[in-house]
Amino acid sequence: MAAGHGTRMRSSLLKVLHPVCGRPMLEWVIAAARAAGAGRIVCIARPGEWLELALPAGVELVEQRSGEGTGAAVLAARAELEAAAPDGDVVVLSGDHPLVTGELVAELLAAHARTGAAATILTTDRLDPAGYGRVVRAAEGSVERLVETKHPERVAPDELAIREINLGTYAFRAGCLLDALDAVGETDGERYLTGVFPLLRERGLAIATHPTDDTRSALGVNTRAELIAVERHARAALVERHALAGVSFAAPDTVVLDADVEIGEDTTIAQGVTLTGRTRIGRACEVGPHTTVIDSSLGDRVRVPHSHLVECEVEDGATIGPFAYLRPAVHLERDAKVGTFVEVKNARVGAGAKVPHLSYVGDADIGEGANLGAGNITANYDGRRKHRTRIGRNARTGVDTAFVAPVSVGDGAYTGAGSVIVEDVPDGALGVARSRQRNVEGYAGRVEKEDDAE
DSSP, X not given: OBOOOOSTTOSSSOGGGSEETTEEHHHHHHHHHHHTTOSOEEEEEOXXXXXXXXXOTTEEEEXXXXXXXXHHXXXXXXXXXXXXXXXXXXXXXXXXXXXXXXXXXHHHHHHHHHHTOSEEEEEESSSOOTTSOEEEEOTTSOEEEEEOOSSGGGSOHHHHTOOOEEEEEEEEEHHHHHHHHHTOOOBTTXXXXXXXXXXXXXXXXXXXXXXXXXXXXGOOOSSHHHHHHHHHHHHHHHXXXXXXXXXXXXXXXXXXXXXXXXXXXXXXXXXXOEEESXXXXXXXXXXXXXXXXXXXXXXXXXXXXXXXXXSOEEOTTOEEOSSOEEOTTOXXXXXXXXXXXXXXXXXXXXXXXXXXXXXXXXXXXXXXXXXXXXXXXXXXXXXXXXXXXXXXXXXXXXXXXXXXXXEXXXXXXXXXXXXXXXXXXXXXXXXXXXXXXXXXXXXXXXXXXXXXXX
């Protein structure tokens, strides 16, 4: 498998590591090879690209230290191909074609085995052939050669008119491939893999094709625009897969969905939803509209409109939002509620507890059944260290209460509205910490006279 190069991405990131639906495009190709039953996967890359740091476990890296072109890339893996034994089969895939599927690779291998050919080429006639190599056939229909069209002005018009194109995916008998590649010369400084086909034909070896209607496998990536097109196709396939598994999408074209996301049956994904990373969503949830969930776990029957969740855990029946922000290390227990314009960070909210609106809860433990009034704040940072606030079971806190951590409010306790709680409140007690109200009679009139005097 060639990693694929190219400078048109205009990026410091190696092309094949650009993500498609949250997964590096190279990993899509590796996954296809594994799904097709590959016993050994070898990735070929240039030295100094540090691709070995990004490869999944079990994938080998071979460095291409000399030569240009696809043929030179394959020859870099000579030792690995020879280890496959002369009659062993090898599939050559491109690392920048992430939409190739394991099913398609398996079909190619089956066709290769069925015909007993030395080489089998994946082809199609369902695309505009411009820019693709053409499959030139002899009079009796056998494959004669493949014509590169990198420089179309050098290609005969009758060959440019051919509709059948080479998709750049091949199956070979390893020994036949190496013998032929050794004899392929360079063209414009490159050794093309396609140069082996005339040589195989001259040696009396059979060349087969496997036609396909799966045109997505032909989509390679060399530019950001092509990456957008590939991601659009990949995302549509993911949405379709989830829909067939029982998930409803109100506006699928507006949804951003990563490959590793899991969604349970009877869940509805509304418009403008983004689900990324290793997010897990349970059954019968309502997500969105306009909600982002990143690397988080949602249980069954969770409702979360217009909110943002990052690296948090939400148990069954919880409700979030609208306009809530759950930051990392948040755990909402069963049937808990985090409401409108609430931010929660590094906190646990107990079963059935409620933080309804306009509050910040950071570095805190909220007991089961507790209810925090509007505008509650946990003052968790003293300028040097973070401290924790603990609010007990079935506690009731008044509006505009600030908790200066470290501080605890006991089970069943209350706090008075507008209090700044700096000491622990015992179980069942009322904590009040505010100045007594004083009304200044006639104040408004005096202010008006002062204004007139000016």
